[in-house]
Amino acid sequence: MESHALINPEIALLWAGIAISILAVVFWPNRGLWARWRRTLQNTRRVRIEDALKHVYDCEYKQLTATHKSIAGALSISGDEVARLLERLEGLNLLRSEGEMLTLTEDGRAYALRVIRMHRLWERYLADETGVSETEWHYQAEAKEHLLTIEQADALAVHMGNPSFDPHGDPIPTAAGELPERRGIALTQLRPHQYAEVVHIEDEPTAVYAQLVAQGIHPGAHVRMISSDKNKIEVEVEGVENILAPIVAANVAVVPVGRVTRTEKAGATLADLAVGESARVAGISRACRGPQRRRLMDLGILPGTLVTAEMRNAAGDPTAYSVRGALIALRKNQARMIHIERNGANGV
Amino acid sequence: MNAISNDDILLKAGNLRWEVGENLHDSLMESLYTEASRIADRVVTRSGAPGRFNWDRALDKLLTGRWTGFPIMILLLMVVFWLTIAGSNVPSSLLASLLLDTVHPVLRSLGESLSMPWWLSGFLFDGVYLATAWVVSVMLPPMAIFFPLFTLLEDFGYLPRVAFNLDHLFRKAGAHGKQALSMSMGYGCNAAGIISTRIIDSPRERLIAIITNNFSLCNGRWPTQILVATLFIGALAPPALSGFLSASAVVAVALFGIALTFLTSWFLSRTVLKGEASTFSLELPPYRPPQVLKTLYTSLIDRTILVLWRAVMFAVPAGAVIWLISNIHVGELSIAEYAINWLNPFGLLIGLNGVILLAYIIAIPANEIVIPTILMLTVASTGVSGYGEGAGVLFELEDNLQYLSVFQAGGWTLLTAVNLMLFSLIHNPCSTTIYTIYKETGSVKWTLVSSLMPIAMGLSLCFLVAQVWRLATAGG
Numbered sequence: 001m002e003s004h005a006l007i008n009p010e011i012a013l014l015w016a017g018i019a020i021s022i023l024a025v026v027f028w029p030n031r032g033l034w035a036r037w038r039r040t041l042q043n044t045r046r047v048r049i050e051d052a053l054k055h056v057y058d059c060e061y062k063q064l065t066a067t068h069k070s071i072a073g074a075l076s077i078s079g080d081e082v083a084r085l086l087e088r089l090e091g092l093n094l095l096r097s098e099g100e101m102l103t104l105t106e107d108g109r110a111y112a113l114r115v116i117r118m119h120r121l122w123e124r125y126l127a128d129e130t131g132v133s134e135t136e137w138h139y140q141a142e143a144k145e146h147l148l149t150i151e152q153a154d155a156l157a158v159h160m161g162n163p164s165f166d167p168h169g170d171p172i173p174t175a176a177g178e179l180p181e182r183r184g185i186a187l188t189q190l191r192p193h194q195y196a197e198v199v200h201i202e203d204e205p206t207a208v209y210a211q212l213v214a215q216g217i218h219p220g221a222h223v224r225m226i227s228s229d230k231n232k233i234e235v236e237v238e239g240v241e242n243i244l245a246p247i248v249a250a251n252v253a254v255v256p257v258g259r260v261t262r263t264e265k266a267g268a269t270l271a272d273l274a275v276g277e278s279a280r281v282a283g284i285s286r287a288c289r290g291p292q293r294r295r296l297m298d299l300g301i302l303p304g305t306l307v308t309a310e311m312r313n314a315a316g317d318p319t320a321y322s323v324r325g326a327l328i329a330l331r332k333n334q335a336r337m338i339h340i341e342r343n344g345a346n347g348v
Numbered sequence: 349m350n351a352i353s354n355d356d357i358l359l360k361a362g363n364l365r366w367e368v369g370e371n372l373h374d375s376l377m378e379s380l381y382t383e384a385s386r387i388a389d390r391v392v393t394r395s396g397a398p399g400r401f402n403w404d405r406a407l408d409k410l411l412t413g414r415w416t417g418f419p420i421m422i423l424l425l426m427v428v429f430w431l432t433i434a435g436s437n438v439p440s441s442l443l444a445s446l447l448l449d450t451v452h453p454v455l456r457s458l459g460e461s462l463s464m465p466w467w468l469s470g471f472l473f474d475g476v477y478l479a480t481a482w483v484v485s486v487m488l489p490p491m492a493i494f495f496p497l498f499t500l501l502e503d504f505g506y507l508p509r510v511a512f513n514l515d516h517l518f519r520k521a522g523a524h525g526k527q528a529l530s531m532s533m534g535y536g537c538n539a540a541g542i543i544s545t546r547i548i549d550s551p552r553e554r555l556i557a558i559i560t561n562n563f564s565l566c567n568g569r570w571p572t573q574i575l576v577a578t579l580f581i582g583a584l585a586p587p588a589l590s591g592f593l594s595a596s597a598v599v600a601v602a603l604f605g606i607a608l609t610f611l612t613s614w615f616l617s618r619t620v621l622k623g624e625a626s627t628f629s630l631e632l633p634p635y636r637p638p639q640v641l642k643t644l645y646t647s648l649i650d651r652t653i654l655v656l657w658r659a660v661m662f663a664v665p666a667g668a669v670i671w672l673i674s675n676i677h678v679g680e681l682s683i684a685e686y687a688i689n690w691l692n693p694f695g696l697l698i699g700l701n702g703v704i705l706l707a708y709i710i711a712i713p714a715n716e717i718v719i720p721t722i723l724m725l726t727v728a729s730t731g732v733s734g735y736g737e738g739a740g741v742l743f744e745l746e747d748n749l750q751y752l753s754v755f756q757a758g759g760w761t762l763l764t765a766v767n768l769m770l771f772s773l774i775h776n777p778c779s780t781t782i783y784t785i786y787k788e789t790g791s792v793k794w795t796l797v798s799s800l801m802p803i804a805m806g807l808s809l810c811f812l813v814a815q816v817w818r819l820a821t822a823g824g
Binding site for chain 2: 171292302303305311314326
């Protein structure tokens with residue numbers, strides 16, 4: 001009966017271990033053989049051409065000069081490869097090089113704008129309709145921009161209601177390739193006590209971008225300069241004080257505004273409300289987007305709405321609020337997105 | 349006045365697009381909503397004096413309180429389960445004696461009197477009819493009790509409070525508090541549990557709830573757990589304690605299922621489902637007296653009948669397959685015996701056997717028929733005499749000793765029993781559930797994930813347990 005004895009458990013475990021190791025080596029996310037192979041397939045000639053055009057265009061837009069060196073840096077390729085790439089681009093009549101200086105031809109500019117359009121549309125899509133985190137938008141769009149066809153990009157734009165800006169505040173080129181002038185000044189240039197609205201955040205380098213996201217800075221946010229010097233910049237972001245390094249703050253573009261809406265002056269959010277307290281909603285933060293934002297509005301959480309914190313879970317999260325006669329539980333990370341005005345609720 | 353050409357208007361509009369910025373749509377919507385609410389506030393008068401004693405809040409304090417919330421929740425759930433198990437015993441055996449012991453022989457003799465060929469009456473009555481009748485008699489009574497009770501609690505407004513109480517646990521696993529409800533519903537039937545995930549409005553959390561619902565030990569799997577635990581685990585303890593030990597083993601498996609739900613939710617929300625959109629909100633409706641008759645009607649129609657109908661639709665072909673593979677012979681052996689012999693080495697490797705694996709393959713339509721199928725296949729393949737009613741005919745045994753002797757003839761050990769209990773918890777969902785997952789998600793991808801992930805987990809776990817078991821017992 002003991003046919004079990006035929007199977008040696010040590011050998012079975014050994015084989016299983018080997019099988020798992022092989023699977024791990026092949027399918028490990030991002031670093032496995034499968035992921036590498038996919039990346040090599042994608043990293044075609046087309047990708048290099050498009051990335052080079054984008055780089056040159058970006059330099060022109062920022063009124064910098066694109067050079068062989070800057071291309072080599074941006075695409076992480078060697079000088080020889082840059083030379084071959086430029087030769088090909090000139091052959092395709094997309095680029096002209098005069099000595100070290102590179103300029104785009106009309107065709108090259110149109111091509112670059114198409115790629116940028118796809119990139120920014122995809123970022124917009126990720127931001128509005130998926131739960132992909134902020135720090136991954138750019139990375140994913142970098143791959144997707146080379147894969148979308150023009151028709152797909154147009155369909156995506158129509159589906160999202162022809163958005164004009166990507167989630168970092170960069171304008172999305174229209175299908176005809178139109179793009180407005182660059183707006184805004186660097187955050188560092190703001191005078192003390194001046195109010196401004198964030199219009200753009202540079203999404204590279206990633207580490208700086210992640211820091212800005214973590215500090216609650218996002219396009220649409222209202223900021224007030226408190227003080228700035230060579231070493232640090234103190235700003236109020238949606239009512240909360242933040243300290244930034246000048247090099248970080250330089251990646252944020254703002255447009256000064258004269259008057260400040262109720263939303264951003266308030267500072268306090270729904271998460272600060274103690275059980276039994278009431279407050280009026282001042283607004284929903286711009287960082288809350290897409291379906292999440294619509295959901296809150298559907299529930300009737302709008303500027304001026306009276307909200308009372310009714311009860312809190314024993315573990316501290318979620319909290320139930322009474323909103324327009326209904327009892328709605330929200331988690332802390334959502335309640336933080338809703339700015340409130342406490343004095344407005346007095347006497348109600 | 350100069351006429352303005354269309355081109356001018358378009359150009360102007362195009363330029364304005366950049367100036368109004370990205371917030372136009374939102375601002376527009378916000379001001380529309382705000383204006384609407386302003387009008388409503390002005391013209392709608394609300395009755396009811398403020399400051400009056402609020403029943404809802406008082407009840408909420410009790411049901412979601414720090415010290416009272418959890419005990420009340422556990423008590424209510426236990427009452428629901430107890431009513432279901434105690435209440436369905438009698439109707440289940442009534443149905444079984446009617447459908448299996450009375451109607452089945454009648455049908456057989458009807459076949460004989462019509463001088464049907466043996467294969468036709470065998471296929472129709474022993475195969476298709478018997479499997480279907482089995483599923484109906486085991487499934488219908490508990491579902492007809494469990495679902496209305498659940499719907500009553502929902503109607504009263506209690507279930508959203510459970511979600512509120514448990515939300516912080518589910519939040520840590522990346523899931524929605526309402527998953528507590530679809531999970532409990534899954535103890536009745538996974539297909540119904542998956543339908544009930546409709547209450548989760550956030551796309552990502554809903555998918556998590558759908559994929560992990562299979563780890564709620566459903567109605568059809570409890571009997572397997574209880575039988576195997578009684579026969580093999582209970583026997584380890586002295587007679588006075590054996591009942592307690594086997595019950596603890598079943599509870600341990602169910603708790604392990606809950607642990608797996610959290611673990612898998614956590615894993616899914618950080619890997620494959622990371623990119624799905626999430627919108628959390630939990631409405632806590634006011635309490636109201638449940639509408640008993642309406643509830644009975646809707647829960648019977650919406651849940652019980654719908655699920656039962658799907659189960660029957662899948663049991664019919666299963667019955668046919670069971671009968672056919674046991675009765676079609678190729679050379680010396682039936683197809684079933686070939687399959688068992690072929691599956692046996694792998695089955696033994698992971699601490700099960702070929703019969704169990706084959707039973708789980710042909711019982712994909714309904715977990716209820718796993719044990720009868722295992723019995724039938726064991727008797728057929730080992731040639732134990734004195735049991736059963738012929739090839740491809742499902743049957744039950746009178747008492748536990750008979751079960752034990754059949755299982756021992758099949759070469760079962762304690763390891764087989766433990767792994768069968770684990771595998772019964774962690775294997776692919778039944779075909780009714782798989783179909784429901786497809787209907788609810790509308791996606792082949794997620795249907796495949798929710799079907800293949802648990803089977804891979806179950807096989808790996810059984811494999812691991814078997815090897816560790818053998819290493820431990822070989823040493824001792």
